[in-house]
Structures are given as C-alpha cells and as structure tokens.
Amino acid sequence: MARETALGAAAVELAGVRRQYGRGAGAVHALRGIDLRLPYGSFTAVMGPSGSGKSTFLQCAAGLDRPTAGSVRLGGTEITGLGENRLTELRRSRLGFVFQAFNLLPSLTVEQNVLLPLRLAGKRPDRHRAAEVLTQVGLGDKGGRRPAELSGGQQQRVAIARALVTRPDVIFGDEPTGALDTTTAAEVLALLRGAVDGLGATVVMVTHDPVAAACADRVLFLADGALADTLPRSTPDRIAARMTDLTARTRVGAAA
Template sequence: MAETTTYTRTETAARAEDLHRSYGRGPATVHALRGVSVALEPGTFTAVMGPSGSGKTTLLHCLAGMDRPTRGTVRWGDTEVTGLPERKLAELRRTRIGFVFQAFNLMPAMTVAQNVELPGRLAGIRPDRDRVLEALDRVGLAGRERHRPGQLSGGQQQRVAIARALVSRPSVLFADEPTGALDRATGHEVLALLRSQVDRDGRTCVMVTHDPVAAGYADRVLLLADGLVVDELTRPTAAEVAARLGRLGG
C-alpha cells in the first residue's frame, strides 16, 4: 500500500511577488509578465488561463524555477529561489517541485519504472525502488513497471509522466497543458488524478490550460492578459470560465 504524504497549511507553498519577465532588447522587447503577484496555498488546485501570449506559460515556468524573472521574487515556502545559483536551484527543484508537460517526454526504449527513475539517475541519485512503485501505484499503474511506453495508451503514458513528477514527493506539482495531447475522456481521468493529489495528499497543484472544462477541476482560476492577472474565479463551472475567457478573447 502506498505511503501517504501530507503537507501542512502553515506556510504558502509558493509565492510570486511583482514578477516581470522580458525577452529581447530595444524595440523588439517582449514583456511576457508585467508585475504579477500570486500566492499558492498548500492543498489547493489553481488553473492559469488566458489568451495566447498572455504570459501564462511564462508565469508557470518562473514559479517552477525553470525560467528566471527579469524582476521580482519567487518563494517556495520560506525559501527565496530567484537568486539561487543554478546548481542549488536544480537541487531544490528535484525535491520541492514536480513538473508535468503536455508531451509525455518518455524514453521509448526504457521501461515505465526506468522512465520514472530517470531524473534521479541523471542527477546521480540512486533510485529508490519502493518510491518508484509507490508513485506508479498512486497513478493507477501498479504492475506496469516493466512495460514500455509504446505498450501503453496516451493516458497511461501521461500517468507515467505524473508518476515521474511525484517520485520525489514534491510539495508543489506544476502541469503545462497536461491534457492537451489526450482525448476528452482520457483527459478527464488525468484531471481527476491531479485533483486527487490535492484532496488526498494535500499537495499543491498549478496547471496551465486552455480548456474551461479542465479549469473546472480547480479551486480557483487565474486569468491573465498582456502579462497581468486581470481576474480570478473561485470554484467556477466550465461555463463560467468559458464566458469570462470569451471576454478576454481567449
């Protein structure tokens, strides 16, 4: 039986303060974020939405420590990560956060278990077999550890990717369009799995999505436009999200 990991509500899981992110120089400068502040409480599920070019993916990458803001700060718990050296930041990423991409990013020649172990192996960490099996059990893939990705459906492959993100038992799970490559029914299964990480384990989940139905799984929805948070919805229905997005041109 998988061990249950829970997270306390005594501190903010992640926080961004006055984030600015620009790319390029001079007249060609693109201002992806223009002063975004957001707090992510432990045990909550937040969806980030907005029109193309609104800054939602940039915000996710800055929060996850995968991109550095031009100005502003990012904290994970009480640790400010913005100015950390790359090596120290990479070490913290391996233990404090998990990241799920739209593309499953699995190695086809490796087994499911080997794919889950891969980030740790690349970091020189000896894999913990029990943790790998626990992560696979949590995503409903117990007994599939010796299969290869090509033997699995698209939804099962995304579950492997989620298990890979969970194996370090992170407090915050980031997901960038995690259902974008899946059909609707399979996407619902993945969204329910992400929701269960919040409800069962108290993990914090942050997801970028363009789908109002997917956003309906979240506790709140942040709406971005032109690099700014312009609206926030709490426990919205898919119809409410779609209507608000329509006003933004998303």
C-alpha cells in the same frame, strides 16, 4: 494547509515578478508585475488568451526562467538569486512536472522512468516508492513495460507518477491534457485532483480547456502579462464565458 502554517510560507509566492525580452522599442513585456500566493494543498489553473504570458508565468514560477525583476519563492525558499546548480537541484528534488508531451524516455521501462527524478537528484532509487506511485495512478502492473507499449493516457499517468515520486512541494502542469481525448483527459484530471485532495499535493496547471480548469480550486486569468481576473472553483460554462469576455476585452485594447 498544516504545512503552510508550520513553515509560515506558501507553496508558491511571486512578488512583483516581471519578465522582459529584448530592450527598447522592440521589448516584449511577457509579465508585468505578478503578485501571487498559492497555499499548500491547492489546485490552481492558469488561463488566458494567446500571448497573455501563461507559459512565461509557469517557467518563472518553476525556476525554469529567471524574472527580469521581482522575486519567486517555492516552499519559502527564495529561488530568484540561486545559482544554476542549486536551482537544478531544487527542481529535481522539490518540484514535479507534467507536460503535454509526456517526455518519457523510450529506452527505459515505466519503473525506470518514474525513478529518474530520484536518480537525477542523487538519491537511491526506491523501487517500493515507484510501485506505490504507479499503483496510485492505476499502473501497478505496468512497471516492466516500455512507454511505446502504453496508450497516450497511460503514458501521461506514468508522467504523473514520475512527478509524484519525490513528494514535491509543487507539481507544475503545462497543458497536461492537451494531447488526450476527452475521456482520458478526465481520468488524468481526476488523478491530479486526487493528488491534491488525498496526498496534499499542490498543483499549478496552465490550460486552455475550461473543462480542465473546472477541476481546480481557483482559476487565474492572465492578459497582456498581468493578472486580469480570478474565479473560485466554478463550472466549465462560467469559466468559458469569462475567457470569452477577457479575450474580447484584450482585442479591443489591442485595437485601441
């Protein structure tokens, strides 16, 4: 929070963000004017029915896709008009990503996978920093292993360490627990929660799981490309009930 006050900017800001695919009668309006401000040191979950715009929201917020209209700021930097090279540089140095598929390179060791963002950003590989983040995720003794030698949960821990290594402004998660069993998912969520509470990280996570969303400070619900509802930190049951209600209303609207 101190970082936000000092910079006068939130970690993520979207203003009037729209994303349209195609034109004319066949156009798909994936996002219909998103206005949002997420502070530093916060954990936000994004939920919604299938086709609600969750993935497009994440891609536009993270600079992986360009909105048709509106603006996106990351750490106070307007990214909407940046050239591709500058945008790539920003993603590598200031953003972290954790996906459902772990996206580890099988030919590299755990340590080398963690250091990859630093190499891609043109920075000196810092083995001390790699050891530090691996210790934070409970894998301090696994730096020399290959991904294939680790369990799925351990591989996702490596992915989290890789996301943390550059001390990013924001960590974006796309269904980070989707491929994990319940126990392992809980461990991974605890790591993300710990990164927010203990390291001051900012996490934005798309999920379909109310249990995962219950770890966040706030849940945003999307429907038909628009922000339909928000819920402060709550229980899985309450989040699930809100999702059920939203899905029902979306179906009624589509039928009408």
